[in-house]
Each structure stands twice: as C-alpha cells, then as structure tokens.
Amino acid sequence: MPEPIIRLQGVSKWFGTFQVLKEIDLEVARGERIVVCGPSGSGKSTMIRLINRLETHQQGRIVVDGIELTDDLKAIEATRAEVGMVFQSFNLFPHLTALENLTLAPVWVRRTPRKEAEALAMQLLERVHIAEQARKYPAQLSGGQQQRVAIARALAMRPKVMLFDEPTSALDPEMIKEVLDVMVELAGEGMTMVVVTHEMGFARTVADRVVFMDHGEIVEAAPPQEFFAAPKSERARLFLSQILGH
Amino acid sequence: MSTAALAKTWSDPVFPWLRANLFSSWPNAILSMLALWLLWRTLPPFLDWAFLDAVWSAPDSGACRAARGEGACWAFIAEKHRFILFGTYPYEEHWRPGLAILVMLALYAVSALRRFWRPRLALYWVAGLALIGVLMWGGVFGLRYVENERWGGLMLTLLLATFGLAAAFPLAVLLALGRRSAMPVVRGFCVGYIELIRGVPLISLLFMASVMLPLFLPAGVTVDKLLRAQIAMIMFAAAYLAEVVRGGLQSIPHGQYEAADALGLPYWRKTLLVVLPQALRVSIPPLVNTFIAFFKDTSLVVIIGLFDLLTSIKVSLQEPAWTGFGVEAYLFASLVYFAFCTTMSRYSQRLEHDLTPGARAGALRDA
Amino acid sequence: MNRRLAYQAGLLAAAGLVLWFFVSNTARNLEALRVASGFGFLGREAGFEIGETTFIAFSAADTYLRAFGVGLANTFRVALLGIVVATVLGTLIGLGRLSSNWLVARLAALYVEVMRNIPLLVQLFFWYAIIAENLPGPREALSPLAGVFLSNRGIALPVPAPHPAYGWMLAALLAGVVAAILVARWARARQAATGAPPPGAWLGFALVLGTPLAVFLASGAPLAWDRPELAGFNFQGGATLTPEFAALLTGLATYTAAFVAEIVRAGVLAVDKGQFEAADSLGLPRRRAMQLVILPQALRLIVPPMTSQYLNLTKNSSLAVAIGYPDLVSIANTTMNQTGQAIEGIAIIMLVYLTISLSISAFMNWYNRRVALRGASR
Numbered sequence: 001m002p003e004p005i006i007r008l009q010g011v012s013k014w015f016g017t018f019q020v021l022k023e024i025d026l027e028v029a030r031g032e033r034i035v036v037c038g039p040s041g042s043g044k045s046t047m048i049r050l051i052n053r054l055e056t057h058q059q060g061r062i063v064v065d066g067i068e069l070t071d072d073l074k075a076i077e078a079t080r081a082e083v084g085m086v087f088q089s090f091n092l093f094p095h096l097t098a099l100e101n102l103t104l105a106p107v108w109v110r111r112t113p114r115k116e117a118e119a120l121a122m123q124l125l126e127r128v129h130i131a132e133q134a135r136k137y138p139a140q141l142s143g144g145q146q147q148r149v150a151i152a153r154a155l156a157m158r159p160k161v162m163l164f165d166e167p168t169s170a171l172d173p174e175m176i177k178e179v180l181d182v183m184v185e186l187a188g189e190g191m192t193m194v195v196v197t198h199e200m201g202f203a204r205t206v207a208d209r210v211v212f213m214d215h216g217e218i219v220e221a222a223p224p225q226e227f228f229a230a231p232k233s234e235r236a237r238l239f240l241s242q243i244l245g246h
Numbered sequence: 247m248s249t250a251a252l253a254k255t256w257s258d259p260v261f262p263w264l265r266a267n268l269f270s271s272w273p274n275a276i277l278s279m280l281a282l283w284l285l286w287r288t289l290p291p292f293l294d295w296a297f298l299d300a301v302w303s304a305p306d307s308g309a310c311r312a313a314r315g316e317g318a319c320w321a322f323i324a325e326k327h328r329f330i331l332f333g334t335y336p337y338e339e340h341w342r343p344g345l346a347i348l349v350m351l352a353l354y355a356v357s358a359l360r361r362f363w364r365p366r367l368a369l370y371w372v373a374g375l376a377l378i379g380v381l382m383w384g385g386v387f388g389l390r391y392v393e394n395e396r397w398g399g400l401m402l403t404l405l406l407a408t409f410g411l412a413a414a415f416p417l418a419v420l421l422a423l424g425r426r427s428a429m430p431v432v433r434g435f436c437v438g439y440i441e442l443i444r445g446v447p448l449i450s451l452l453f454m455a456s457v458m459l460p461l462f463l464p465a466g467v468t469v470d471k472l473l474r475a476q477i478a479m480i481m482f483a484a485a486y487l488a489e490v491v492r493g494g495l496q497s498i499p500h501g502q503y504e505a506a507d508a509l510g511l512p513y514w515r516k517t518l519l520v521v522l523p524q525a526l527r528v529s530i531p532p533l534v535n536t537f538i539a540f541f542k543d544t545s546l547v548v549i550i551g552l553f554d555l556l557t558s559i560k561v562s563l564q565e566p567a568w569t570g571f572g573v574e575a576y577l578f579a580s581l582v583y584f585a586f587c588t589t590m591s592r593y594s595q596r597l598e599h600d601l602t603p604g605a606r607a608g609a610l611r612d613a
Numbered sequence: 614m615n616r617r618l619a620y621q622a623g624l625l626a627a628a629g630l631v632l633w634f635f636v637s638n639t640a641r642n643l644e645a646l647r648v649a650s651g652f653g654f655l656g657r658e659a660g661f662e663i664g665e666t667t668f669i670a671f672s673a674a675d676t677y678l679r680a681f682g683v684g685l686a687n688t689f690r691v692a693l694l695g696i697v698v699a700t701v702l703g704t705l706i707g708l709g710r711l712s713s714n715w716l717v718a719r720l721a722a723l724y725v726e727v728m729r730n731i732p733l734l735v736q737l738f739f740w741y742a743i744i745a746e747n748l749p750g751p752r753e754a755l756s757p758l759a760g761v762f763l764s765n766r767g768i769a770l771p772v773p774a775p776h777p778a779y780g781w782m783l784a785a786l787l788a789g790v791v792a793a794i795l796v797a798r799w800a801r802a803r804q805a806a807t808g809a810p811p812p813g814a815w816l817g818f819a820l821v822l823g824t825p826l827a828v829f830l831a832s833g834a835p836l837a838w839d840r841p842e843l844a845g846f847n848f849q850g851g852a853t854l855t856p857e858f859a860a861l862l863t864g865l866a867t868y869t870a871a872f873v874a875e876i877v878r879a880g881v882l883a884v885d886k887g888q889f890e891a892a893d894s895l896g897l898p899r900r901r902a903m904q905l906v907i908l909p910q911a912l913r914l915i916v917p918p919m920t921s922q923y924l925n926l927t928k929n930s931s932l933a934v935a936i937g938y939p940d941l942v943s944i945a946n947t948t949m950n951q952t953g954q955a956i957e958g959i960a961i962i963m964l965v966y967l968t969i970s971l972s973i974s975a976f977m978n979w980y981n982r983r984v985a986l987r988g989a990s991r
Contacts, residue, residue: 052894081896091891095909104905105895107808114805157895267715274714281716431621435628442963445970447931449942450962457955461642462635542732549935556735572742580731580739587730 003066005030005161005192006051011060013046020046022216024060028161028194033187035203035224036196038213039239044196047213048163051194052083065160081109084154088166090146092138098125098149099134102156110157117156124152128182144175148182155186162186164195198243204228212236296577310571319571323578326562333398333553339390343401346381349374350408358593363527371412378405394472398553400582402472406544406554410479411537417480418487423517425492436488443485448546451478456550475552483540490536494529495521531598538590542583555582639956648953655681661947663939665855677948681961684944691861691940692927698866699926700919703873710878721874728871733929736868741860741936751847760840762848767855769841769848778832782825789824793817857938861930869926873919880915881907913984917977924973928966941965 006028013021020043028034036044049055050062053069053076062069064079093101102121106112112120125131128148138146147167154162164183168176180202187193187206197203203210203224210227212220214235220227231237268278299317301310303324310319323330332343353374356362362370382405385391397405424436443451455478459469469477498521506516526533548557559575562568643650655678663671667686671679709721728736745765749755754764760771773779793816800811829835841851854862884907892902933940942962949958 054890054893077896077898080894083894085891085894087887087891087894089887091885091887093888093891093906093910095913105897107804108810108901108905109896109898111808111810113808116808153895267713274712277712277714278716281714281720429617429621431624435624441971442967445967446963447928447942447966449931449934450959450966453946453949453955453962454959457949458639458959461639461956464638465642465645538730542730545732545734546932548734549932556732556738560738570746572746573739576735576739576742579735583732583735584727584730588726591726591730 004028005065007063009061011057013057020216031190031192033193033206033208034211035207036211042213043216044213045165048194048196052080052085081157082160084159085163086150086154086167088169090150092146092150094138097135097137102153105157124155128152143171144178147179161192166196318574322568322571330558331399332401333558334396342381346378347401349378350404399558400555403544403555406479407541410483413480414483414487417484418491421488422491440485440488448482448543451482452550475547486536490529490532494525497528498524531594534594538587652957654952654954680944684941688930688940692930695862695865695926696923699869699873703870704877707874707877725871725874728868733868734932737864737936740863744856744860766847767853768859769851769853771838771840772852774837774839776835778835782828785824785828789821793820857936861933861938865926869922872922876915876918880911883914884910920973920977
C-alpha cells in the first residue's frame with residue numbers, strides 16, 4: 001500500500017490546561033477526499049491547522065509528504081509550499097489585485113519568472129470562472145468571488161494537498177453553490193482534499209471518507225453512504241439529526 | 247546546589263514563566279539582561295534619592311540644601327502646598343475653593359457613569375457650575391467676596407478645564423453641525439474657524455486673547471485676564487471637540503437620517519432626538535481623550551502670566567530660599583497631572599472597550 | 614429656500630457688524646496708544662541679540678524681518694531634528710510594546726503611559742531644570758565620552774573641521790543613492806524575467822554608505838576634530854548645544870515618541886491575524902511576509918496619524934518661548950513687546966503655522982488618495 005500523504009499518529013494538543021485534541025490517529029492517502037465534520041468545539045479546525053503547522057501539537061507525530069513536522073523552520077516552510085489552505089474568512093491580501101494575490105507566492109517562494117506566474121495565474125482564474133476580475137481588488141468582489149480567488153491562490157503553488165477550513169461558512173447562501181461547484185471540480189481532477197465543513201450534500205457527492213469528531217476525538221470514520229445511512233455511534237446519530245433536520 | 251536540585255527548581259512554576267517570557271530566545275535573553283541591568287543601575291539610586299534620603303519637612307531650606315544631590319527636597323512641597331493648591335486665595339477662606347474642587351470632581355464622576363447620560367445631565371452641570379461660581383466669588387449668602395485675580399493653583403487649573411469644557415462643548419456641537427450644513431455660508435464659517443484654530447499653536451491663541459482682545463473692545467471696557475484666557479481656551483477646545491463630534495455624526499448610518507426625514511421630523515427635532523444622541527454616544531471615548539489633552543494644555547497659561555498649578559509651582563521656586571529645586575518641583579507637578587490624566591485615560595479605554603466591541607482602545611490619541 | 618438665504622444673509626450681516634465693531638475699536642485704541650499699523654516696522658533695526666541662530670547670522674543692527682527669519686530657521690531646526698528622533702525612538706518603543714519579551718513590553722508600556730499623561734510644558738521645565746540646575750559648571754563638566762562635555766552651559770561636542778574631501782563625499786552620497794535606485798530597478802526587471810529574488814536591503818545600504826566611505830578613505834581619511842576646550846569660563850571650539858535647545862529637543866522628542874509608539878503599535882495590530890496566516894500557509898518566509906503583506910497594510914494605517922503628530926510637534930515647538938529658546942514665537946514675542954505691534958506679530962505667527970498645517974494636510978490628502986485601498990465600486 002502506498003505511503004499515505006498525511007499521517008497523524010497519537011496527536012494531542014492542549015490550549016493551556018484544556019485538551020483540545022486527544023490521541024488523534026488519521027491517515028490520508030494520495031488523491032483521497034476527506035470531509036471532517038462535528039459539533040463546534042470538537043477540534044476539527046485545530047486538527048487541520050496542525051497539518052500546515054498554523055498550530056503546533058504537543059504529543060504525537062505528524063508526517064506530511066514524507067516530512068515530519070517539528071520546530072525545524074525549513075521543513076515547515078517546505079511543507080507549507082506543498083499544502084494549500086483555504087480559510088473561512090478568505091484572507092485575501094487587500095492591497096493587491098486578484099492576479100497579484102495569485103502571483104505573490106510563486107514569484108517569491110518558487111522564484112517563478114513573473115510572466116510565467118501571471119500566465120499560470122490567469123489559467124487558474126479561468127478554472128475558477130473568475131478570469132474577468134483579475135485586475136480587481138478584493139474589496140470590489142463579492143464573498144463568493146473572493147473565496148474562489150482564495151482557492152485559486154492556494155492552487156497557484158501547485159500543492160499536493162488542499163485544506164479547506166469551513167470555506168463556505170462565511171458566505172451568503174446564494175454564493176455557497178459557486179464555491180462548492182469549484183471544489184467539486186477540483187475533487188474530480190484528483191486533488192487530495194481535507195475539508196472541514198457543514199455542507200453534507202458536498203460530503204455525500206465528493207467524499208471518500210467522512211470523519212466525525214467530537215470533544216477532540218475521532219469518533220467515527222466511514223465512507224459517506226455508511227456514515228449517513230447507519231452511523232455507528234450515538235453522538236454521530238445526534239449530530240446528524242441536528243444538522244440534517246433543517 | 248546539586249544539579250538535580252537545580253534541575254528541579256527549573257521546572258517549578260516561576261522558572262517556566264521566566265523562560266517563556268524573558269528568555270525564550272537568544273535575542274530576547276540579551277534584551278532582558280540589558281533591561282534588567284538598566285533597571286539595576288537606575289532604580290535603586292532613584293529610590294534612594296526620592297524616598298530614603300529625602301527631606302520631607304523642614305521649616306527652612308537649610309536641611310534641604312545640606313541634602314542637595316543626595317536626597318530630594320519634598321519639604322518644599324510641604325511648605326508651599328497651600329499656595330500650590332489655592333494660589334493667593336485668602337487663607338481663612340480656603341474651605342471654599344476646596345469645596346469647589348470637590349464639586350468639580352463630583353461633576354466629572356457623575357458624568358462618567360453611563361446611567362446619567364441623559365439630557366438632565368446638562369442641568370446638573372449648570373447647577374454645579376453655578377455653585378462653584380458662588381463659592382469662588384462669594385459676595386452672596388454672607389460669603390466674603392474674593393476677586394478672581396486671587397484665584398490660582400490647582401483650583402485654577404481645574405476651573406479652566408471644567409468651565410472650558412462646559413462652554414466649548416455646546417459650541418463644538420454647533421460647529422460640527424454647521425460644518426455639515428447645506429448652507430454654504432454657514433459651512434464656510436465653520437470650516438474656516440475649525441481649520442484656523444487647529445492650524446495654529448495654542449500659544450498664539452493665548453497671546454491673541456491676552457493682547458488683542460483689549461484692543462478689540464472700546465476704550466474703558468476691560469476684560470480681566472482670567473476671562474481672556476478662558477475665552478482662548480474655549481475657542482481652542484471647541485475646534486478640536488467639533489472634529490470629534492463630526493466624526494461621530496459621520497459614523498451614523500445614513501438610514502437614520504432617512505428614517506427621521508421619512509417621519510417628517512424638521513431639522514432641529516431630527517438633530518436633537520435622533521442624530522445627536524447616537525453621535526455623542528459613539529464619540530465619547532475620543533471626546534474624553536480630547537479632554538485629557540485639553541486638561542494638559544491648561545498648563546500653557548503660565549506663559550501669559552496666569553496662576554495655574556504649574557505657574558504657582560514655578561513661582562514658588564523663585565523665592566530665594568527655594569531656588570534650584572526645580573527637579574523636585576516639576577516631578578511633583580508631573581505626578582499631579584499624571585494622576586488626573588491617567589485616571590481619565592483608563593476610564594476612556596474601558597469605555598471604548600465597553601461601547602465598541604473589538605475596538606483598539608485609546609491607541610490614536612492626539613498630542 | 615428663502616429661509617435659508619435669509620439665515621445666511623443674516624449671518625453675514627451679523628459677522629460684518631461684529632468685524633466693523635472690532636476694527637473700529639482697534640483703530641481708535643491703537644491711535645490712542647500711538648502705535649502705527651502695518652508691517653513697516655519689519656524694516657526697522659531690531660536692537661536685540663538672539664541667543665542662537667541656524668545658518669543665518671544675526672546682530673542687533675539687523676532688521677526685525679531678519680530676526681523673524683532667524684526665528685523661523687530655529688523653529689525648523691528643532692522641529693526637523695525632533696521629528697527624526699521622535700520617529701526612530703517611537704518606532705522602537707512601539708515595536709517594543711509588541712515584543713514577546715514581557716519585561717521589554719512592560720517597560721515600553723510604562724514609558725508610553727507616563728509620557729502621554731504629563732503636559733509637555735511640565736516635561737520641558739523638568740529637562741531644563743536638570744540641565745541648567747543639576748549639571749555642574751563648565752569647569753567640572755561631565756564627560757561621558759572623549760571630547761563630549763555636559764555642563765550647565767550646554768552640551769559641547771567635537772565636530773570635524775571642514776575639508777574639501779567632504780564635498781566629494783556628499784557627491785559620492787548622491788551617486789550612491791542614484792546607484793541604489795538603478796540597482797533596485799535592474800533587480801526587479803531580473804526577477805520579472807528569471808524569477809531570481811532581488812538582493813537584500815543590505816546592498817542598497819552598502820551603495821549609499823559605502824561610496825562616500827570609499828571616497829573618504831581614498832583621500833587619506835582626513836579627520837581633524839575641532840574639539841571643545843575649556844578657555845576661561847566656557848568652552849571654545851566644537852559645537853555647542855545650548856541648554857534651551859537641548860531641553861526643547863529632548864522634551865519634544867521624548868513626548869512625541871510616546872504618541873508615535875502607539876500609532877506604530879496600532880498600525881501593526883490592525884493588520885488582520887488572518888493575513889499572517891494566509892502568508893504563512895503559502896509558504897512565505899516571515900521576512901517576505903512582513904515586506905510584502907504586513908508592512909504595506911500597516912503603513913497605510915500609520916502614515917496619516919503620524920503626519921498629524923509631526924504637525925503637533927511643530928506646533929508644540931512654540932513652547933520654546935517658555936524656556937527661552939529663540940524660535941519664531943519667542944522672537945515675535947520680543948518684537949511685540951518692543952514695538953507694540955501686537956496684531957501684526959500675532960498675525961505673522963498664525964500665518965506661518967497655518968501655512969505649515971495646510972501644507973501637511975494637503976500632503977496627507979494626496980497620500981491617502983494615492984494609497985487608499987480601492988473600496989467597493991459596486
């Protein structure tokens with residue numbers, strides 16, 4: 001069996017005295033699409049932020065694409081270049097145009113010549129259906145447009161893994177679909193994705209596995225048909241009844 | 247100490263804190279050592295001079311001069327404290343300015359509490375100021391008349407600040423409203439006034455009031471020095487407060503104006519009932535900050551010869567017995583101003599925190 | 614509509630009346646005092662000495678106009694130096710407040726709290742008292758460094774004696790600046806073409822500072838110090854900072870630095886935490902993240918209030934009159950006392966400061982327009 005691209009072994013994390021993650025074990029294979037769900041405070045955002053070291057773990061091992069995450073700055077930067085992240089609040093750079101947002105990292109981290117970087121950026125903007133807004137500033141774009149630019153920005157580094165931290169939670173309902181469509185297309189192209197979300201429709205369509213977390217533990221992990229049809233744990237049943245009820 | 251014992255103490259609660267906060271990295275460790283060394287070199291000698299070897303009371307300056315260079319001469323303050331507090335106010339009537347100060351502090355305290363933020367507050371202020379006037383001038387209710395040339399010291403500083411604020415505030419509101427007016431003449435006046443006052447130093451306004459005002463008035467009509475200074479301070483404060491109020495007016499959502507218009511409210515009703523209450527509420531933290539700056543600026547009246555707190559301290563120094571103790575004198579002055587200003591500043595920060603979630607408290611104050 | 618016109622007409626009429634009232638009274642009063650109006654007095658001989666001058670020589674035989682010129686130059690001298698020192702000191706303290714080092718952060722916070730809550734005038738008197746009363750006389754002057762003497766007559770410093778090579782060094786400095794700009798352009802073009810990152814800021818510094826240094830060494834390193842030496846009751850030679858100037862500069866710089874510190878801190882804090890995270894997640898090293906993402910955003914927030922503080926410092930320099938430094942207000946005051954031309958004197962003061970204020974305002978508006986984040990155009 002090929003080496004998983006992400007492996008968390010016995011990972012625990014504390015915020016002060018509060019233990020937010022308890023002995024997490026998770027493996028993500030290349031090309032696999034994982035949806036992480038659970039009630040708020042379950043630690044799901046913290047877990048995926050460990051993968052690109054936006055948070056640090058106190059116990060256990062995390063290995064991403066063969067590199068173990070420790071305090072070694074070089075290893076961390078190398079990892080981050082291979083792992084793309086999309087944030088709930090977009091975090092686009094407001095003083096740069098959409099195009100400039102995309103070319104910043106390739107030019108300064110991968111040392112790509114500007115013309116090449118811009119060509120790649122325009123391709124990506126086309127891919128997320130927003131090429132005509134290339135010269136606009138983030139404040140001139142709607143939430144859905146901004147998030148699509150953010151996805152393209154993460155893709156500009158040609159990452160091996162894409163992490164999504166509740167990408168649609170800050171969007172108005174009519175814009176959620178445009179972002180989810182892009183994510184579905186991305187999945188269709190074979191990108192390894194770890195997505196924290198409440199959008200269960202997306203999970204049903206796209207996920208290879210649904211990981212349910214509660215109180216810092218992974219309670220259940222199963223393919224979507226199994227998970228939605230017959231959840232094994234009481235907590236998962238409760239969660240599903242709440243979230244699918246409306 | 248054995249290594250094992252050392253290792254154990256290293257993991258007790260104190261050391262991890264030290265490690266994380268002071269010595270977390272090499273640059274930090276160097277900075278911490280530097281800071282600690284600086285403190286070590288300056289703090290103990292200063293404490294010696296200011297407290298341990300200081301002279302706290304002496305009928306004349308002999309003891310103080312003997313301790314020159316080694317101990318601070320706080321006896322100077324003790325000797326002169328009445329003068330510093332009340333100026334040349336008659337000695338036996340000192341209870342009156344004392345009481346007046348208490349009334350002023352009470353006014354501030356009451357205005358600071360949010361539950362009193364209603365129109366009735368203005369009434370309290372009018373009543374309070376009237377009471378202060380009666381106490382200070384006298385001449386009625388059997389109180390002896392004391393002319394305002396004899397007012398001075400801390401009491402005068404507070405008077406200038408309090409009356410200044412009370413008079414400048416309504417003027418500032420009018421200026422702010424006028425600046426947003428649709429009538430070009432009104433707007434022109436207000437903009438011109440505000441930009442002119444804000445563009446020149448306070449000193450020039452004090453000079454203008456003290457030197458030019460007598461020229462503007464017909465011969466024989468005199469305006470006393472205190473009033474001239476007070477007018478200058480009011481004009482100065484009004485311009486700065488007006489800008490703060492204008493900021494508040496601008497931050498009200500457009501919809502509020504529209505809703506009031508849609509209800510058919512005429513201009514002044516709309517302004518008094520809908521716009522101003524909201525604008526003022528939002529402006530209060532920056533208004534407090536402006537007042538703090540204004541309070542500090544009252545110290546400038548020393549330049550036109552008015553006897554406020556700073557002047558009375560300076561004048562005390564000129565007495566032959568007490569010349570040369572400038573450092574003690576100005577440290578004391580600093581302490582008094584600091585006490586007032588930092589209290590107000592903390593209040594303003596807490597207010598900002600309470601009124602606007604997520605605000606950066608007090609960061610952008612005017613000098 | 615008619616009501617509005619009526620209001621405005623009424624306002625204008627009232628203002629006109631008040632103005633006429635003031636002007637006629639003034640004219641009458643001035644006549645009674647036998648004081649001429651107008652600015653003709655500026656051509657008369659001043660008849661007083663000025664304690665220190667900046668680049669403009671002055672003696673009692675010169676005109677009042679020249680005296681005002683000296684005052685203005687003095688104001689600029691203390692204001693410009695004050696701005697530079699306050700900016701540097703304030704930025705350091707502001708960054709110190711953000712430091713993860715608890716001790717440094719607390720000390721910086723204490724500095725800001727103390728300096729902001731004590732009136733500037735009190736601080737000026739304090740510094741002046743320390744220098745004028747607590748420093749020893751020239752004969753027992755303190756000498757913390759070789760050639761530097763602190764006494765109650767001021768701070769005496771050694772200065773290099775003029776030498777032709779210094780002219781060449783200045784030219785080299787300008788050449789270095791031009792070279793640095795050209796290199797930066799070339800580096801940007803190279804990055805656009807090949808992706809190679811530009812060399813660090815060190816190269817720019819090396820060009821700007823190294824070229825004059827090279828010239829200096831090539832001309833045999835001429836450095837003849839004009840040292841202050843005790844001659845009689847005071848120091849001769851070198852440069853002396855008077856107690857008034859030293860006290861004013863120290864007071865202005867340390868006071869304004871506290872406000873600058875808060876502005877810098879607020880600017881950096883105002884940049885959203887998410888921006889740091891986004892830059893990190895893209896793999897940008899911290900230095901690049903600061904340069905490309907954080908600082909551009911922080912500077913937009915810092916520059917406007919910073920220019921306000923520069924203006925405040927310039928206005929505050931007028932307090933020089935209280936400690937005897939001959940700035941513009943000080944000299945105007947002396948002139949007004951001597952000639953009785955109060956109105957003209959105050960008018961000059963106000964005009965000068967108003968010009969400075971409006972220029973700075975105009976600059977700030979231009980800067981804001983140019984640099985403002987493009988907002989929603991929908």
